[in-house]
Amino acid sequence: MTKESFMIRDVPQKDRPRERMTQHGPESLSNHELLAIIIQTGTKNESVLQLANRLLNHFDGLRLLQTASFEEMTSIKGIGKAKAVQIMAAVELGRRISNLKYDDRYVIRSPEDGANYIMNDMRFLSQEHFVCLYLNTKNQVIHKQTIFIGSLNASIVHPREVVRP
Structure with missing residues (x-):
């Protein structure tokens, strides 16, 4: 089996991202595995893990992915409207969570x-x-x-x- 032909069904059940996340928590997964869970499916010729990896490579990691526009995402083969919306929603949720403040109002002293x-x-x-x-x-x-x-x-x-x- 060549690297180009591997699909998620070829990965042993216990080594698949969803199952590993269930067993070991989200911190046990790499960025491309977390992204693969979000986008859910690959293409006819590419596994979801390969697609997620290609997406991260295209945007040079999470830093540029977080600011990618809808048009930039959908211009990538294998990322349609639904997947782009899912990714953008996940990024926005992460941004909102990171900006949560537990005090009623933030105080500026310096x-x-x-x-x-x-x-x-x-x-x-x-x-x-x-x-x-x-x-x-x-x-x-x-x-x-x-x-x-x-x-x-x-x-x-x-x-x-x-x-x-």
């Missing part, structure tokens, strides 16, 4: 607190974003708003754009 508050959203952006955090009198975040998206390394913002909201 510039580092402000950076920590927005770091998950801004970590992998490819352009400058001018983001304002609006605080109440107790320095609790009441609103976050992107005021301007600039170029690769600059954002030009007028003070009235910050004060208006």
Whole structure:
């Protein structure tokens, strides 16, 4: 059996991603195995594991996959509308979970607190974003708003754009 011809049915039952996740938990799986569970099926000529691996290779891993557009995903052979929507929904759920705050409102006591508050959203952006955090009198975040998206390394913002909201 060549590598090109292996299908998920050729993998022993106990070694398949779903079964391993059930037995050993999600941390026992690689990124492409987790992605394979999300997209569920491969193509006629490619197993779901091979498709997931090719998808990750195309986007150079999870970092670029998280920002991939619907059109970018569906341009990949084997990723149709349904699979692209499933992947985008999973990425969005992960983003929302990572942004959950357990306190009622996040308190900003230092510039580092402000950076920590927005770091998950801004970590992998490819352009400058001018983001304002609006605080109440107790320095609790009441609103976050992107005021301007600039170029690769600059954002030009007028003070009235910050004060208006």
